[in-house]
Amino acid sequence: MKKPLIIIPAFNEEEHVVSVIAGIRDSFPECEILVLNDGSTDRTAILARGTGCLVMDLPIHFGYGNTLQTGYKYALQNDYEYVIQVDGDGQHDPGSIEVIFKELIKAECDIIIGSRFFNNNYKTPFLRKLGMRLFAKMAGMITNEAFSDPTSGFRGFNKKAIKLYCKDLYPSDFPDVDLIIMSTRCGLKIKEVPVNMRPASGRKSMHSGLRPVYYVFKMFLSIAVNLLRNKDI
Amino acid sequence: MTPRQKMFAILACVFLIVIIIDLVRRRKLREEFSWLWLMAGAVIMILSIWDSLLISFAKFIGIETPVSAILFFAIVFIFSIALHFSIKISSLTNQIKNLAQEIALCKIKCGKGADDKDRK
Numbered sequence: 001m002k003k004p005l006i007i008i009p010a011f012n013e014e015e016h017v018v019s020v021i022a023g024i025r026d027s028f029p030e031c032e033i034l035v036l037n038d039g040s041t042d043r044t045a046i047l048a049r050g051t052g053c054l055v056m057d058l059p060i061h062f063g064y065g066n067t068l069q070t071g072y073k074y075a076l077q078n079d080y081e082y083v084i085q086v087d088g089d090g091q092h093d094p095g096s097i098e099v100i101f102k103e104l105i106k107a108e109c110d111i112i113i114g115s116r117f118f119n120n121n122y123k124t125p126f127l128r129k130l131g132m133r134l135f136a137k138m139a140g141m142i143t144n145e146a147f148s149d150p151t152s153g154f155r156g157f158n159k160k161a162i163k164l165y166c167k168d169l170y171p172s173d174f175p176d177v178d179l180i181i182m183s184t185r186c187g188l189k190i191k192e193v194p195v196n197m198r199p200a201s202g203r204k205s206m207h208s209g210l211r212p213v214y215y216v217f218k219m220f221l222s223i224a225v226n227l228l229r230n231k232d233i
Numbered sequence: 234m235t236p237r238q239k240m241f242a243i244l245a246c247v248f249l250i251v252i253i254i255d256l257v258r259r260r261k262l263r264e265e266f267s268w269l270w271l272m273a274g275a276v277i278m279i280l281s282i283w284d285s286l287l288i289s290f291a292k293f294i295g296i297e298t299p300v301s302a303i304l305f306f307a308i309v310f311i312f313s314i315a316l317h318f319s320i321k322i323s324s325l326t327n328q329i330k331n332l333a334q335e336i337a338l339c340k341i342k343c344g345k346g347a348d349d350k351d352r353k
Contacts, residue, residue, distance in 0.1 A: 056341045059333050070334045077338060168327060 004101055004156070005080040006031045007071035009064060010088030011038040014047055021051045023094035024086065028101070034074060035088070038067040044088075064153075065172040072157075072165045084156040092154040096195035100156040103193050110161045110188040113147070113180075114154035118194030131212070135177040135219060142227070143184040147192060151176040154195055161188055171222060174215055178222035185226065234284040234299055242281035242303070250274040269317065273310045277303065 006024055010017050021033060033053040037045040039061030048055045058070060068085060075083045082104050086092045096114055103112045124132065132151055139150045153176075157165070164170075164186055171178055180190060234242075253270045256262035280287040284299060291302035 054341070056337050058337045062330070062333065066330050066334070070337050073334055074338060074341065168331075172330065 002081055004031050004082035004084050004104070005071075005075045005078075006033045006097065007036055007068065007075070007083060007085045008033065008088045009036045009038060009067040009071070009085065010040065010044050010048070011061065011067075012040045012042045012044060013088040014040075014042040014044050016090040017044050017048050017088050018051055020086065020088055020090050020094070021048065021053055023090075024097065027094045028097045031084075031097070031101075032080075034071060036067045036071050038062050038064075063173050065170065065175040068175065069165060069170050069172070072162045072170075075162050076159075076166050080162075081159055082156060083162055085153065087153050091198050093196035093198065096154065099193050099195060100154070103191060104156045104158060107158070108189070109191040110158050111180075111183055111190040112156040113149065113152050113190060113192045114156075114195030114197070115147075115149035115152055115192040116154075116195065116197035117148040118192070124199075128212075131216065138223065139177050139180050142181050142223070143190075145184070145190065147180065147190075149192065150180050152195075152197075154197065164188065174218065177219055178226055181223055181226050234281070234287070238300065239281055239284060243278060246274045246278035246281065250278075269310075269314055273314075276306070280306075 006028075008017070008020060008024075013020075017035065021035070024031065024033060035045075035048040035053060035055045037048065037055055037057045039058055045055055045057055056070065056074065058067060062070070071085065072083060082101065084097055084100055084104075086094065086097065092114070100112045100114055103109065132149070136147045136150050139145075139147045161183065164183065169182065171182075183190060250271060253262065253267050253274065257264060257267045280290075280303065287299045287302060291297075291299050294302070296302045296305060
């Protein structure tokens, strides 16, 4: 199946899910869309089904990483060659899906990351920017490649990457920098391409309250243990 | 150890062992979790009966009083059982994740997801 599978992880995204799907269909009609409803308590699933696309209901609220992994497992079972993940909150511009897909079918790299910092029009709060820079530097140092936006969730994968991510070693809560490091250590090639991203909508983000503290801690730990593990995981 | 301390320690151990065995008998506690508790009970019992063993061991590791040595071992035991549970919970979490993913994948395969929602 050469058509890519677009997976949209969505948790309580009733405000955005329909427009995200419509945006994807407008700018990239040659794809299958799978909405991963991560135990939403609002009308996300109903609205998504209303658009006629495939919706997978997860039986419990799983968190971002586990939800995405379910999408990869679906892709693997149904023999998709490529998967592109687009967040359900409308932050990722569907117009950029094609950029990622074109890069994927060149078959030079296994993972394509959409970076918001190539076109310098994305505004982030200072602390978050600092954190992103720090992790970008760390990822660069460990993998010997430069990353401008390793925390971006706008990514595309080929089958080789999908196969790896279906294993239990896939990090379940915040698959960002540690995933990049794990992937390069497993021999996958990663490339960044410029994409457009809108600033996060006003509502509560995945990174609010004490979450950033846990995030930084988890990332450091996860990177450290990744380096301690055998390469051929 | 004074005879009173000894008596109390032995009684507490007997009580613990009886409760654990009864829990296993009534299938409230799985065998795989009971062995650590039973072992702890047995060790405290042995050390309370032959307190000379405890005293020489306490001296060997540099603890002044045998009672402190018992408390130290109790804390070590509680830490190890808590760690054991954390490991177990981690593996259970992973198993639940895989099961739930499997359910979601099966549901979409049978087209059941849509049906269920329609019924609601």
